[in-house]
Amino acid sequence: MQLRFSDSVLDLTSTRVMGVLNVTPDSFSDGGLYAAHQAAVGHALQMLEDGADIIDVGGESTRPGAQAVGVTEELERVVGVIEALRCETAAPISIDTSKPEVMRAAAMAGASLINDVRALRADGALAAAAGLKLPVCLMHMQGEPRTMQAKPRYADVVADVLADLEQRAIDCRDAGIPADRIVLDPGFGFGKTLAHNLSLLRHVDAFVATGYPVMVGLSRKSMIPAIMTNAGLSPPVSGQSKRTAAKARERLGGSVTLALYAARKGAHIVRVHDVRETVEALTIQAALSDSTDN
Numbered sequence: 001m002q003l004r005f006s007d008s009v010l011d012l013t014s015t016r017v018m019g020v021l022n023v024t025p026d027s028f029s030d031g032g033l034y035a036a037h038q039a040a041v042g043h044a045l046q047m048l049e050d051g052a053d054i055i056d057v058g059g060e061s062t063r064p065g066a067q068a069v070g071v072t073e074e075l076e077r078v079v080g081v082i083e084a085l086r087c088e089t090a091a092p093i094s095i096d097t098s099k100p101e102v103m104r105a106a107a108m109a110g111a112s113l114i115n116d117v118r119a120l121r122a123d124g125a126l127a128a129a130a131g132l133k134l135p136v137c138l139m140h141m142q143g144e145p146r147t148m149q150a151k152p153r154y155a156d157v158v159a160d161v162l163a164d165l166e167q168r169a170i171d172c173r174d175a176g177i178p179a180d181r182i183v184l185d186p187g188f189g190f191g192k193t194l195a196h197n198l199s200l201l202r203h204v205d206a207f208v209a210t211g212y213p214v215m216v217g218l219s220r221k222s223m224i225p226a227i228m229t230n231a232g233l234s235p236p237v238s239g240q241s242k243r244t245a246a247k248a249r250e251r252l253g254g255s256v257t258l259a260l261y262a263a264r265k266g267a268h269i270v271r272v273h274d275v276r277e278t279v280e281a282l283t284i285q286a287a288l289s290d291s292t293d294n
């Protein structure tokens with residue numbers, strides 16, 4: 001299994017790591033856009049040094065209940081970062097967006113992959129992606145970010161999400177995106193309860209069985225504290241008041257554990273914030289499965 005970019009190929013025989021680069025005003029520096037861009041590029045280069053295989057650049061917060069971001073603002077956030085990063089590295093850069101204008105500008109700036117949590121459902125997105133001839137990651141989401149966690153319902157979450165993604169892959173192929181440019185993602189936390197997320201994770205192999213490369217995003221998601229609370233551990237603290245760094249650290253062990261489990265279930269790409277720790281865990285797991293006893 002491999003993923004073909006326009007100028008390179010990513011071998012997916014072992015699990016690959018996608019590093020998350022959020023370029024939102026709060027995520028890097030309060031010293032203006034230029035300083036934020038510089039900090040973002042620095043962080044991306046650090047993730048590559050730590051072993052990331054792909055950098056996922058995102059300028060729109062898809063957090064449940066988040067404000068929609070306008071095209072101009074999203075373009076301002078991501079295009080400069082992709083251009084600057086492209087000058088520094090040949091590593092594949094992914095653009096996390098649903099907007100066709102952003103897809104086109106990102107591709108011009110050097111992006112190699114389109115990662116869309118709305119699976120190219122926005123007006124013009126499917127045609128834009130097909131025209132750009134870039135590989136696409138189709139993520140499953142039930143509902144819209146603002147309301148998706150209200151009452152997620154499935155008859156059979158694994159079968160339903162799988163059927164939705166397979167249908168979407170067919171729609172994309174009909175629109176001219178070849179099968180070998182399609183990646184599927186169950187969309188953990190996007191219109192799913194904890195029970196839904198756990199079922200999907202236990203059955204990641206069912207997604208792998210489709211023959212498409214499978215990506216998963218579990219890093220720092222709320223299912224981690226949810227599991228701990230259910231186990232009677234880590235009493236829920238007032239989430240809003242807590243500093244981002246403290247929250248991230250609190251979810252590190254859970255994030256690495258979930259990434260490792262998904263990799264064992266055959267996931268080809270794990271999308272993570274904590275690249276160094278994830279690469280370390282995956283490398284150790286690989287050494288344990290590869291080595292012959294003596």
Ligand code: 7PM
Nearest residue numbers: 062063064115137139185187188216217
């Ligand atoms: C707040 C909550 C901020 C959740 C950001 C998020 C995925 C993704 C995201 C995923 C793919 C995050 C999410 N999640 N793209 N973009 N798969 N393909 O945790 O699971 O980064 S945004």
